[in-house]
Amino acid sequence: xxxxxxxSSFTDRALFIAVALLAIIWIAPIIWVVGLSFKPNEVxxxxxxxxxxxPFTLKNYTDILxxxxxxxxxxxxxxxxxxxTVLTLVIASLAGYGFARTNFLGRNALFxxxxxxxxxxxxxxxxxxxxxxxMFDLHNTYVALIVPRVAFPFGVLLMTQYFxxxxxxxxxxxxxxxxxxxxxxxxIVLPLSVPAQVTLGIYTxxxxxxxxxxxxxxxxxxxxxxxxxxxxSMQTNFAQTEGIGFLMAQAVFAxxxxxxxxxxxxxYIVSAVAGGGSK
Amino acid sequence: xxxxxxxxxxxxxxxxTLWTTPAAAQPKTEITFARFFGACESDYGSSQDLxxxxxxxGVMTTLVNLFNATNTDNIVVKPQIIEWGPYxxxxxxxxxxxDIPTIAVMHTAQLGDYTRYVEExxxxxxxxxxxxxxxxxxxxxxxxxxxxxxxxxxDTHSWLWHFNxxxxxxxxxxxxxxxxxxxKTVDEMLAQAKxxxxxxxxxxxxxxxxGPGDFANxxxxxxxxxxxxxxxxxxxxxxxxxxxxxxxxNSFRVFEALAKNDYITKGLDGSGGLGGFLNGVxxxxxxxxxxxxxxxxxxxxxxxxxAEGYTTRVFPxxxxxxxxxxxxxxxxxxxxxxxxxxxxAALIFLKFMWxxxxxxxxxxxxxxxxxxxxxxxxxxxxRQYVVDIPTFGRALPHDVRRQFGFQNMIGEEIANIIxxxxxxxxAADAAQERSVALLRGR
Numbered sequence: 001x002x003x004x005x006x007x008s009s010f011t012d013r014a015l016f017i018a019v020a021l022l023a024i025i026w027i028a029p030i031i032w033v034v035g036l037s038f039k040p041n042e043v044x045x046x047x048x049x050x051x052x053x054x055p056f057t058l059k060n061y062t063d064i065l066x067x068x069x070x071x072x073x074x075x076x077x078x079x080x081x082x083x084x085t086v087l088t089l090v091i092a093s094l095a096g097y098g099f100a101r102t103n104f105l106g107r108n109a110l111f112x113x114x115x116x117x118x119x120x121x122x123x124x125x126x127x128x129x130x131x132x133x134x135m136f137d138l139h140n141t142y143v144a145l146i147v148p149r150v151a152f153p154f155g156v157l158l159m160t161q162y163f164x165x166x167x168x169x170x171x172x173x174x175x176x177x178x179x180x181x182x183x184x185x186x187x188i189v190l191p192l193s194v195p196a197q198v199t200l201g202i203y204t205x206x207x208x209x210x211x212x213x214x215x216x217x218x219x220x221x222x223x224x225x226x227x228x229x230x231x232x233s234m235q236t237n238f239a240q241t242e243g244i245g246f247l248m249a250q251a252v253f254a255x256x257x258x259x260x261x262x263x264x265x266x267x268y269i270v271s272a273v274a275g276g277g278s279k
Numbered sequence: 280x281x282x283x284x285x286x287x288x289x290x291x292x293x294x295x296t297l298w299t300t301p302a303a304a305q306p307k308t309e310i311t312f313a314r315f316f317g318a319c320e321s322d323y324g325s326s327q328d329l330x331x332x333x334x335x336x337g338v339m340t341t342l343v344n345l346f347n348a349t350n351t352d353n354i355v356v357k358p359q360i361i362e363w364g365p366y367x368x369x370x371x372x373x374x375x376x377x378d379i380p381t382i383a384v385m386h387t388a389q390l391g392d393y394t395r396y397v398e399e400x401x402x403x404x405x406x407x408x409x410x411x412x413x414x415x416x417x418x419x420x421x422x423x424x425x426x427x428x429x430x431x432x433x434d435t436h437s438w439l440w441h442f443n444x445x446x447x448x449x450x451x452x453x454x455x456x457x458x459x460x461x462x463k464t465v466d467e468m469l470a471q472a473k474x475x476x477x478x479x480x481x482x483x484x485x486x487x488x489x490g491p492g493d494f495a496n497x498x499x500x501x502x503x504x505x506x507x508x509x510x511x512x513x514x515x516x517x518x519x520x521x522x523x524x525x526x527x528x529n530s531f532r533v534f535e536a537l538a539k540n541d542y543i544t545k546g547l548d549g550s551g552g553l554g555g556f557l558n559g560v561x562x563x564x565x566x567x568x569x570x571x572x573x574x575x576x577x578x579x580x581x582x583x584x585x586a587e588g589y590t591t592r593v594f595p596x597x598x599x600x601x602x603x604x605x606x607x608x609x610x611x612x613x614x615x616x617x618x619x620x621x622x623x624a625a626l627i628f629l630k631f632m633w634x635x636x637x638x639x640x641x642x643x644x645x646x647x648x649x650x651x652x653x654x655x656x657x658x659x660x661x662r663q664y665v666v667d668i669p670t671f672g673r674a675l676p677h678d679v680r681r682q683f684g685f686q687n688m689i690g691e692e693i694a695n696i697i698x699x700x701x702x703x704x705x706a707a708d709a710a711q712e713r714s715v716a717l718l719r720g721r
Contacts, residue, residue, distance in 0.1 A: 045553055046558055066321030067321070130376065220378050236334065
């Protein structure tokens, strides 16, 4: 990571100031959200300014923790997010390696179909998807919450591009040593792709953790709610006007695991945002 | 012999246990109860104290707690709480997936979309001991579609003007008894608004119009003034909407006149609107019946801008005859949600709710659905001004589907008038065009 040094050129300084300003602008709403989450709802009905001035309260957080279901919802979210992440990594890696390194009939056409799927919005397939899972009586199960998301076109694309960038000579040497294709994949290529795996894993986990729409229509029994659906269900009809502190506490609470994940894996997340996996 | 002696006390204990715990042998009947209104376990986790329950969530949670604790039929009501916004999308998904709740809450404005999927309830009421003759006229109209009753009405909610009496006093707009002068015509209203602005420098009306969740606010005002004129957006049948009737244009023009002269707040969201009224930003807040107790509580605080007085009135009739937008919460039995085993339990729970309708009105902030409760209801603070709403309130027509779609579209066009300077005619044209798409899927 590069750091700002004294004596840098004027352009560097200007760039530093601009980036710092942008960071402040970006982080201000988050600080505001956290600040509001410690304010009583009655106070926020009148004004949402003055987050640094008392009174403060922990009630918004204790209200969340008082719900007997909240840890169940968190567990559901964890199972779904981890399940989706693991399965996505397996499928995207295998598919990506297949597209990058093997020749088979219709490979390019299939790859185009995968790419085309990137352009299909989730809402366009929600009805047939829901109907299909209803036919198999799978709603309100982990299978329904995990499976529709594991065919992740972006993941296949990312892994394909990554595998293509790895020098084929390493594999050719292994082939000469009569290693099987799967062995080459498992022993040589997969370890080399760890940065991309981590990037894709984090991306998938965050997406799964924050997912709202599909769990909303698939997990309709409170015991199967994920954290996003469960927390939203706690909102009153006038939450946006009379329960703002509670609403903000929900946002902070739901975001905490993601924040912790970010602290541990920020290098990979940054590289994912910057260009799809460090090499 | 020794073995027999040893076993005898065990056998006696087992028999005694069975004898003294007959309830344990009786199976529990579970019914699912899909609703919004939020969850508030921290405040009302196991409370059965209805007298102290406040707010929709508080009363609803307490009612279910009370029923589960006191019913003698071993019925367990399991709430399935869903966020208000996507409630109907989820209900649709559940119906499609045959994961159907036993009882579900429904706005009567939505009922027209669901008649194929919910049970007709008139025959059920007799079985449950609920007397439909006690429905208020508004509640009856709300739950009746094509002459058949499809829901048990739970309340009436409507649209009011909430007054900052202090600002009205400063503007010289109080009558001899110290009550706000309520305008009777559009001109009178605009004159009052002008006077308010000149004397206090503040807008006459506060309204939230800036977000998708706020569009209903102005639409309810539009509907109320449209109904005052005897108008409808479907003057020639439900196949085609008409937003360019004189009545409709008049309604749009009221907002245009208010906006053009800065007599109405611009660009506020729901939170800003509520905070604005509580902070004395404007004189009148257009919002629902459910806010009365909040504003009364605020006005009781000495440092509140409402401390000089707060009152409320029915949405004013500026045209021919008093009418106002209303909607109702109601309870439906979705088809396929009950089984022979839990059907009786569902009816017992509905009857329990019916018997506690006043608790909902008192704590939840809505008008009761039962005519027999109106006298008692009118004794609650300021309710004498709103108690007649069920006699002249008008619900949205059931024969048109996607009523909430219409509501949002109208509200969006009025928001365009208020916030972006669109003219009333332009808004009516746009609404006309957009209504075609909304009706296409009827």
